[in-house]
Amino acid sequence: METTIAIKGLKRAYKLYHITDLHLTKMGADEPQHRHEEAALRARCIFEADGTPAEQRLREFYADARAWGADYMLMTGDITDTPSAPNVQTLYSAIDQGGLPTFFVIGNHDWSFSDDYHTAGAREAHYGKFAPASDGAVARHFLEFDDVIIAGIDDGMECVQDADLSFLEQLAKKGKPIVLCMHIPINCPSLHDDTVRDWRRNINIGEGAIVKNDATLRFCDYVRDPASRIAAVIAGHLHFSHEDELAPGLVQYITGGAYLGISRKITLAPAEN
16 A cells, blocks of 8 residues: 655655564474464464465565665564564564664564463563664654654553653654554544454444543543644554544554555655645
């Protein structure tokens, strides 16, 4: 897909190559047999069902991004299906050899195995593995240019915290438009219907979907507020593509699963008056 996002105040165009939900399924020799069996099943039935290895797709995405002239590779989570050593190594090898700077936002699968899902032990053991890909700050980080900011927030536990809202508020004080990147999308009416169609429940965050704390509602309200300076939201998680307004003039772009060969070429372009 190719998408142009017109943003007031930009002095030049920026080209972001977006992938999400690749779900690398390699497993290390030191992992128990049941993890090997689950990974093989998920690869065979879902994430490599067409016979294309996920690591091959990752290399091909980088090659396509370079050929397009991308400024950045943008990843919004679940690039790995588990934090196994081979998956993490594959991710960093691709980043190191990809020939493009990469902006990485963590997802819900990246740092947990299914038999130790989102536990305190899993966070302690695996979350930090993704710090080098996230400028040292996995939970929230940003990339600042002269006229725009790319911000990444971890909402992979189906919620955000007040610290995430404070982070955006501080970025807004810089006076630049912000492109907000997250793994799980913010709910809106049309997205609700499409999500339930595919997932049989609404797995987005915000009003009408998953609300685990009040901070998530405050965060979603703030994103929709013009004072936030959010110019666009980019997300994944759902494995299908979708575009819709969260507020007048504020579009959320969801890209389908990279395991299906889907990517999105995003051009941030100066808006005409």
